[in-house]
Amino acid sequence: MRVRPGGDVTLYCDCVIPAGSNVAWFRNCSHENQPPFVITYSEIFKEELPRFSLTKNASSESYDLRVKNVTENDLGLYYCAQHDRKISDDGKGFVLSETVYRYGNLTTRLSLTETASPCVTASTASTLTPPDCSVCWKLLEIQQLISKEV
Secondary structure, three states: OEEOOOOOEEEOOOOOOOOOOEEEEEEEOOOOOOOOEEEEHHHHHOOOOOOEEEEEEOOOOEEEEEEOOOOHHHOEEEEEEEEEEEEEEOOOOOEEEEEEEEEEEEEEEEEEOOOOOOOOOHHHHOOOOOOOHHHHHHHHHHHHHHHHHO
16 A cells, blocks of 8 residues: 555455454564554553554454654554454463464555656656556566567
């Protein structure tokens, strides 16, 4: 999903979150200086992440993630999971607690759109960097196929 810098975006979760369970959102980044990051209801409730909010999606019984004022620091691959705490007895008198995640199938890559000047002229158009390099490679491949056929 592409968004303009400073824009707002809603990321959709495909996990059904039953009563008594929680949702967790994960972000994996391709930046080496940006560690993966987990967003849970408690961080949002404590207002530790003021630009993030969870919205109940009644049609999918899940919680979508709203990101306001998107910056380069928000970029990455997002996905959600049902988040529960499992309490068990180890048989030796100790109580064990572990976090259990049930992941959905939906992932969303958040990226920024390139903003070009509204006054693009023929002389400056050739110097603009295309926002999506995969499109350039596909166009190059098509051009090479056409050249071979001619």
